[in-house]
Amino acid sequence: MRISKEYDLSNLMISISGVRGKIANGFGLSEALLFAQSFTTMMNHGNVVIGRDSRPSGPYLESLLTAALLANGSSILSLGLVPTPTTKAVVKLSKARGGIMISASHNPMEWNAFKFISKEGFFFNAKENETLIDHLKRFQFSPEMIHPKGAVGFGEEYIDLHIKSVLARINLTKIKKKKFKVFVDAVGGAGSFVIPKFLRELGCAVVEHNCKPDGTFPRPPEPTPAALKSSEKAFLKSKADIGFALDPDADRLVLFTPKLGAISEELTLPLALRNILSSSKKGSKVVVNLSTSFLNEHVASLFGAKVIRSKVGEANVVEEMLAEKAVFGGEGNGGVIDPKVPSFGRDTLSGIGHILNLMAEENKTIDALVSELPSIHMEKQSFPLPKGFSLETLYEKFIKGFPKAKTSQKDGLWLSEEDRWIHIRPSNTEPIFRVIAEAKSNEDLQQTLKRVKSCVES
Known part of the structure; x- marks a missing residue:
């Protein structure tokens, strides 16, 4: 042809x-x-x-x-x-x-x-x-x-070798002793078989939900809390200790907890990171992208580790991890990257393994672990990217709208003030541009979003 x-x-x-x-x-x-x-x-x-x-x-x-x-x-x-x-x-x-x-x-x-x-x-x-x-x-x-x-x-x-490589990174004996009951929502996608198989290797009782890969997605494919409302009901009904939701190709991970239901995808990485840093040397380096929550800086500070920020995109995070010899990395969309697993990229098996290991090692429920993290105040907004639209002009408006912020144009425009940051960039995967903002309090976030709206609409 x-x-x-x-x-x-x-x-x-x-x-x-x-x-x-x-x-x-x-x-x-x-x-x-x-x-x-x-x-x-x-x-x-x-x-x-x-x-x-x-x-x-x-x-x-x-x-x-x-x-x-x-x-x-x-x-x-x-x-x-x-x-x-x-x-x-x-x-x-x-x-x-x-x-x-x-x-x-x-x-x-x-x-x-x-x-x-x-x-x-x-x-x-x-x-x-x-x-x-x-x-x-x-x-x-x-x-x-x-x-x-x-x-x-x-x-x-070879699929079994991938599973074994993740098992080698965690305390299999301790996890098996816990006999966790785990809920899995694979959105009928690529994780429908491998993830339940991996969990059974960990001695978990598995509740499968949306694990029939029949060519349809029974819920919106992006695993955000808003998309997981029906799955959240099924999770709570299951009485599982923890739940995991995936995207169709199973490289992004979102958690369910018994008290909170589906939680922000931004919490996945800092929880997995806590497990890794608890046994890492002081001064270890971690790489996250510019659009990822500073919850990771909080966790890193507990163990004397340093966080380095890369461009958005798994390939960019990995490139920075290699350059910095980082012990861990990832993205705030639920992507966990362990350099000692041969996938060396966003890996839901790795994320699940590290979070269950953290629960077993510290003998704490997932709700207890989440409660020890600071509250997250973040908003992610998307806007269409019409033909002929000038991102440079938009960036200029933001720089004028936030005159006291430190700026970086490593990837789009990143603005950083003491208690907040804003990231504006075109999407790698859709014809839109994204504006992501995070602040230390909800009041500060709402004020920031008003200023963001003014910059976009003016």
Whole structure:
């Protein structure tokens, strides 16, 4: 299947998070084939790992990818329905040339995406993405082979190795003794099988909710407290000790507690971080992105650790973690990154393991642990990004609106005052720009949001 050099990619979101778009409206077979051919050219006959979430478009996009890779002489390790972190871990564990996760993460079902993975198990960095796009723009792809030698294999044993790598990071004996009852809402996505299996390895009694990957999402795919209202009722009814909600590709984690129900995704990382820092050296470094709550600075201060802020995006956090030799990292959207797990990226298995380990080691309920954190006062707002819209002009308005704030343009515009911060940036995954603000009190947050509104609407 060859397509014309005349193509339109304007409806696609191309970023550090890969390429994504709406099926048949930007990310159809023709566009997907372009990226498949470009990726195949970069793989240069090497072994490639493919995983996907439960979207109905996933199987035919995997078939397209498989055809492009086989035609180029590559062999494929097909994982089927697995979390994104599992695909990343298997790339590293199998010593593959690279991998692709087929998933649009928290986007609605009409979207899908390719997330490109390098041989180290990391998402493509900026340079690798530039190479990918360069092949595409020049329409310079490796030719199909008449007699390719590649084959398709399946890698269940590697999925088990990912689970074992997380088990090695926690006190399995102590967790098993607790016999936790755990509720899991996998939104019918990629974590529907792996997460319950992992929890049973921990000796937990598992209550499965939305764990049938039938190609539909029974609730909004982004696991925010607002999207989890019906799941919250099921959790409370289950009388479980703790609950976990995932996004469709299972790299983001949100908690349920018996007293509070679904809680902010911003609480996931500081709880996991507390578990890691309790056994880390003083002066250890932690990396979070610019849009992540300063709850992490609070936890780090308890153990004499230092928090470094990176650009938004898993690949950017990982790059900074490598540069700083950080012991832990993540993002405030529920993404936990443990560098000693081969996924070395946002990993729900890792997040679940560290939080259950914290409960077991400290012999505390999840509600008790949450109560020891300061209250969070944060607002996340999104606005459409019309064509021709000038972000630079918007940034100027914010700088004038917050004249006493320290500024950084490492990633969009970040404004920091003593008791608050504001981050304005275009999304990597949707045609919008985001404004996120956090303050130390609700009163201060509301005053800040009034000033934000004035800057956006003026």
